[in-house]
Amino acid sequence: MSRHTSKKDEKEKVSEAIDAAKLFVAAIDFGTTYSGLENDDSDSDDEDNGPKDVYHYFNRFKMMLHNQTVNLDTTIRDQNGLQMKAFDIFSFAIKYLKDQAIGRLVKTLRNVETKDIHYVLTVPAIWDDQAKIFMRKAAEKAGIKGKDLTIALEPETASIYCQELRTNRDGNSNKTFSETIKKGTKYVVVDLGGGTADITVHERLLDDSLEEVLPPNGGNWGGTAIDQAYIEFLHSVFTTKVIKELKSDELEDYTTLCHEFEVKKRSITSELKTDIVITLPYSLVEITVKHCKSVQSAITQSSCKESVSFSTPQKLFVNPEVFRKLFKPTIDALIKHLDKLFKDPNLYDLHHIIMVGGFSECELVQTAMRKTFPNRKIIIPDEAGLAVLRGAVLFGHQPKKIGKRILRKTYGTQSWPEWDAELHPETKRVQIDGVDRCKDVFFKFAVKGEKVEDGHSSGQIFQALKTDEKTLECTVYISDDTNPRYVTDPSCQRLANLVVPIPPLKKGETLEIEETMIFGGTELLFRVKNMRSGEICENQFELF
Incomplete structure (x- = not known):
């Protein structure tokens, strides 16, 4: 041409406004560690008549869309190394969540039709256009019509959510978002999810709309980076050979061991003095005995012998300071990035930080943020891990809330x-x-x-x-x-x-x-x- x-x-x-005929907004927060859905009216079981004898386990596959070029033929591997098309896996997951949303609505309200529902699918703001196109096509394959779907950016929906509630988590103040962050005020939203830290800087304008001050930024400093440090810790205690065999031969127990950490990492604090107790799968004990004679023998030969102990039948005691060190590289990388970001001349008058996402509920992260940025007000809404999801429902009704990007x-x-x-x-x-x-x-x-x-x-x-x-x-x-x-x-x-x-x-x-x-x-x-x-x-x- x-x-x-x-x-x-x-x-x-x-106009991207939702069709006036739509009665409901169903938000799907497609997460790395957890995914969720929420309807704007209420508060089904997924039925599959196909073959049930073959299963594939894909773990945290959302991260493949971060900083990677993808197309409809891109493949990912399941836990056993079998390759399948990523497009099919994403579509299947979205379809499951969509069907759950419909089932919940139908169970609660009579005469609900799918044409009455508009869907909002959340993605990280730092994802590129190609990843967004990929997600839209996956949603369409899952049965969501293009005209019935809005792609929402996670920190933006969290920002919108915070305008609708009291923002002080500790309850010392009843100030609303509007009273805390007045018109003309800039603030940063730090969305700490399972996979990434997604950071957006907004300014609240006089008409209550929001405007981007800097392009979205961030990195892979979410909770899963700490999970990887935990896996490396297990390798150092039980040997790589043992952990690999556990993963290949006893995948369910391996997953349980990882979930155990997911629970424990939410309870760790800066002041905790007592050991962290991890319940080990019995298969891990057996495999360790096979290769290392006993769990205690494996510990004695490891670099962690001074900070880890074992109690029969299946209890591992970890020194809290060693446990805290698993978090340190990820938190340090986040703090370093934010410190550099705040030196931008456009942010000289930025005094508020809003923290959302599941990882933002970690006390170690909160303490590090307050210690590093004492002159900035840090706001953490109650149930910060649900801020993106609930804000996505609001975004479905206010798609023009972000005026400029x-x-x-x-x-x-x-x-x-x-x-x-x-x-x-x-x-x-x-x-x-x-x-x-x-x-x-x-x-x-x-x-x-x-x-x-x-x-x-x-x-x-x-x-x-x-x-x-x-x-x-x-x-x-x-x-x-x-x-x-x-x-x-x-x-x-x-x-x-x-x-x-x-x-x-x-x-x-x-x-x-x-x-x-x-x-x-x-x-x-x-x-x-x-x-x-x-x-x-x-x-x-x-x-x-």
Whole structure:
């Protein structure tokens, strides 16, 4: 396609409001450690008539979408190493949660129909566009129609939730969010989930809407990073050979051992003096005896012999200081990141930190935050682990609550302008219909770091060059650079495709196509309009 001589660059509001006919919002918080669902009206058993003799156990597979390029053919391994398509696993999990939500509504209320439900699916704000497209397609395969689904960003929904309740966990103050964080105030939301720390900085505007101050950021400093430290600790106590055999031969007991830690890590505090007691599966004791003669012998030969003891039949006692050290690298990495973040000139007047997510309920994290940032008010809502889920229901009714967001990428398409020897390298020179053109030119629609309103659109009219084809593939490209030249630059990658049908054209006829990208929401929207027929294609992205 070549660029048309006239340029269109306009702002328009694109409504994402939920259909007025929708009676319910069902929120699905697709977590790393735990997943949850909530309905906005009430407070089913999932039925599967298929084969029940083959099971596959996938643990914390959500993390595969963090900092990885995924498509519909990407595979993940179950606990036994068998590969399956990630798309199928995500779809299955979403379908289960969706069916549970429907079952709960039907059980509570009569005459509920699926067409009355709008779904909100939460994802980390630091996920890229490709991961969001992946999740949307997985939800659609799970039976949720595209028009009935909204993708919500986890720290944003938590932020919305906090506006609806008393924010002081300790009960010393009855101040509401509005009284604590006044209009014009900036605050940071630190969503500490199972897999990631998802950090967003908002400013509360005069009209009560919220605006991003910095792009979402974070890292893999969630609770599962500490779980990994625990697994390494078990390896050091019982030997790698023993733990691997437990995992391969006694998976249920291995999972129970991990869950035991999940429970214990919620009770550890900075001042705890007594040992942490872990109940060991009997199979672990047996495997240890087989390879190390006894559990005590394994401990004696380990690097933990001074801090760990064993009591028959199945009790392991761990020194609390050793237990606390399992948390230290993850907490230190989080604190270091936040300390650097707060040095940003845009945050000189930021005085409030809101902590949500299951890991934020850990006393060790809270103590470290208060010690490192004594001059900032730290707010932790009651049941912080449910803030994202409950806020997602509210977001379903207020999808425009976040008024402006900051683009994390530069967005564009491929264009084919006429050849200019002074601008274009010879390697990009091609001839189409007797005209010399430059291929692979990155035509920008929006630039990384730009702050855009929800619904901001940028459009451009192009001319289709190959009118003898039945379809036209419109490809969206993204880049980490603010001014990429070609779609083949190292900083660029293809995001997704939109396939547009082309009507038959007579010889000599031309076809103009208007491409429009709509920014500012939780997802990128892409629309292609046939200027001859007026036909519009949108949102049918295909992942590469």
